[in-house]
Amino acid sequence: MRHILTLIFLLIIKEAVMAQSTDWTTVFIPKDGRTEVRHLDMVFTFPNYTTRAIWESRSEHLRKRILTSTGLYPMPERCPLNPKVTGKIEGEDYTIENVYFESIPGFFVTGNLYRPKGKQGPFPAIANPHGHWVHGRLENQELGSIPGRCINYARLGFVSFAYDMIGYNDSKLQVPHTYGSDPKGYLWGISLMGLQLWNSIRVIDFLQSLPDVDPDRIGCTGASGGGTQTFMLMSIDKRVKVSVPAVMISAYMQGGCLCENAPNLRIDCFNVEIGAMMAPRPMLMLSCTGDWTSHTPEVEYPAIRGIYQMYDxxxxxxxxxxNAGHNYNQESREASYGWFSKWLLGVGDGNSIKETPFELPNSEDMLVFPDGKLPENAITGDQLMAYLIDKAKSQILSLKPKDSATLQAYRDVMGVVYQYAINAKQPETCDLKIEKVNEEKRDNYRLERLIIGQKSVGERIPSLLFVPENPTGAVLIVHQFGKSALADGDSPSPLVKGLLAKSKIVLGIDTFKTGETALISRNESINHFYTYNLSDTALRIQDILTGLAYLQSLAYTVDLIGLDQAGIWCLLARGLARNVNKTIIDANQIDYENDDVWVKDLFIPHIRKAGDLRTSSVLIAPNKLYIHNISDSFPSEWFRDIYSVVGSPESLHIQAEKMSDQGILNIYKE
Known part of the structure; x- marks a missing residue:
């Protein structure tokens, strides 16, 4: 009965979809595999890395994934730290200094610096990011005491710095912990997680700058959200020589806060892989029975241990x-004391060291800004956003190619950011899956209805293939309304007819959520959707690349034509495409400098940070490129400059007016 009802439902949907389309252009698609979404609470499986070389290649990919998703590729310029001490507490065998410094001009990292007293340095140092405790770095309770831990580190002979999550304690005077959730910021690679990771990098800079710290003996530890900060930092900063991430490396939950979820971060990975990037440096994984790390002894730890085994x-x-709930309690802290002592002090066997009792100062005395007033040079959240966007723009301009050497340098740097922002790749022929639904012979051409996709992905792209009698080349045409735009009543459109007359095979596709796939829906209401899933625009770009790969598998010279709003999709896709002869782009009067337009119509996290259309031009040149229907804000001069640098200015044609179908066909007379 269930199967009968399912069949009836599919037939109803089929009729509804067909009713929306010109009958002869319809290719019924029952399901697209991309409707299934990834999310933070799904169960992930650690891949089987069979050799060290395979793992190290994967690790390098993960490093670029982390840096690009957090807006830190290429690495920002480091400003002077300008550290300041606003107060000091003298203990019997330790001191606590209330410290702030600038990770970005006018943007502060605030915390407490614990130092040994009565011991001779230089000392190893430990960075202590904290989790989502109510009192942040000042939390002191049975399940976790950050000051108690740091006092014990100082007594053992470590310098220790406990610093605020953004929006906690002293930091909340500047920006809230909800900062960095604006889609406009995402365009420029700005996120709360990225800012926190940058703060942690600057914490290592700060610790290494201290005269009583050995810069080659640095550790990091934190629990929960602080555990996330720990493994994120250790994965991309080799200066962290020893780590103790607590209750956060899990295959069952990836972190639920904005500060743990940068856009694109977990498109193709999860926390256990990121944690494994610590290998072969010493790492103690703290887990417990009462949270999402309850399976660590039999799941996550053996997986990571397998990577360490590759390094002997x-x-x-x-x-x-x-045996406890989510924690960094005394038992866990004592384990960290022994681990850090073995690997940073050269003392003991790595097993737990008993904690000494501690009494904490008044928490008010440990605040950096006890009067609630920030320094005069403090910037606001809006000023921080404006500063970061301006720096991203300046970075692109500073890398603009001027000759062949700087052209390659731009491709090597910004090309990586561009690739990881869009997350699309032209498939190899062997990866394609082509289903022919039917075909019919028409006047002077053959019409094939196809479903195109990749074997490993599960997407199903409805497609129409027009094949003339003696083809000499092929053209992919993409329109915002899909392949139905290639129809004129019961016949092909004038553009298609003209191309067929010139012996060109023509392929029209319904890219993601266009044409027949317009009714596809994904559950975008899940928390941190873009951390785990690509945007609609990115998926459309992938479909364009898949369409190009199919045409190239037919062994013809291939051109690309993007019409109306799909013109910009095609221009972005062309930067990632191989072996395309001519590219003809309708710029659709894009208001290029308006971030609202990018958010509404072309949303891809990090795309503006990646140089967007400008980087595409660098990747396309010196191939033939025709752009029409441009606005005053379109970066025409950049395009012309790039084509001059590559020595092919004649291969670029830009015009303000929109090309007619005949205008496009006239290109094929050249």
Whole structure:
């Protein structure tokens, strides 16, 4: 009965879809695999990395994934830290200094610096990011005491810095913990997670700058959200020599806060892989029975231990599993004391060291800004956003190619950001899956109805293939309304007819959520959707690349034509495409400098940080490129400059007016 009802439902949907389309252009698609979304609470499986070389290639990919998704590729310029001490507490065998410094001009990292007293340095140092405790770095309770931990580190002979998450304690005077959730910021690679990771990088800079710290002996530890900060930092900063991420490396939950979810971060990976990037440096994984790390001894730890085994370094990774809820309690802290002592002090066997009792100063005395007033040079959240966007723009301009050497340098740097922003790739022929639904012979051409996709992805792209009697080349045409735009009543459109007359095979496709796939829906209401899933625009670009790959598999010279709003999709796709002869782009009067337009019509996280159309031009040149229907804000001069640098100015044609179908066909007379 269930199967009968399902069949009836599919037939109803089919009729509804066909009713929306010109009958002869319809290719019924029952399902597209991309409707299934990734999310933070799904169960992930650690891949089987069979060799160290395979793992290291994957690790390099993950490093670029992390840096690009957090807006840190290429790495920003480091400003002077300008550290200041606003107060000091003298303990019997330790001191606590209330410190702030600038990670970005006018944007502060605030925290407490714990130092040994009565011992001779230089000392190893430990960075201590915190989780979502109510009192942040000042939390002191049974499940976790950050000051108690840092006091014990100082007594053991470590300099220790406990610093605020953005929007906690002193930091909340500047911006809230909800900062960085604006889609406009995402265009420019700005996120709360990215800012926190940058702060952590600057914390290492700060610790290494201290005269009583050995810069080659740096560790990092934190629990929960602080555990996320720990493994994110250790994965991309080799200066972290020893780590203790607590209750956060999990295959079952990836972190639920904005500060743990940068757009694009987990498109194709998860936290256990990121944690494994610590290998072969010493890492203690703290887990517990009462949260999402309850499976660590039999799931996450063996997976990561397998990576350490590739380096003959299994002695450098360990799991301590405590019977408690989500925590960094005394038992967990004592495990960290022994681990850091072995690997940073050269003392002990790495097993737990008993904690000494501690009494905490008044928390008010540990605030950096006890009067609630920021320094005069403090910037606001809006000023921070404007500064970061301006820096991103300046970075692109500073890298603008001037000759062949700088052209390649731009491709090597911004090309990576561009690739990781869009997350699309032209498939190899062997990866394609082509289903022919039917075909019919028409006047002077053959019409094939196809479903195009990739074997490993599960997308199903409805397609129409027009094949003339003696083809000499092929053209992919993309329109915002899909392949039905290639019809004129019961016949092909004048553009298609003209191309067929010139012996060109023509392929029309319904890119993601256009044409027959317009009714596809994904659950975009899940938390941090773009951390785990590509945007609609990015998926459309992938479909364009898949369409190009199919045409190239037919062994013809291939051209690309983008019409109306799909013109910009095609221009972005062309930067990632191989072996395309001519590209003809309708710029659709794009208001290029307006971020609202990019958010509404062309949303791809990080795309503006990646140089958007400008980077596409660098990747396309010196191939033939025709752009029409441009606005005054279109970066025409940049395009012309790039084509001059590559020595092919004649290959670029830009015009303000919109080309007619005949105008496009006239290009084929050249």
């Amino acid at each position: 370094a299994v002695d450098k990774v360990k799991n301590v599993h405590v």
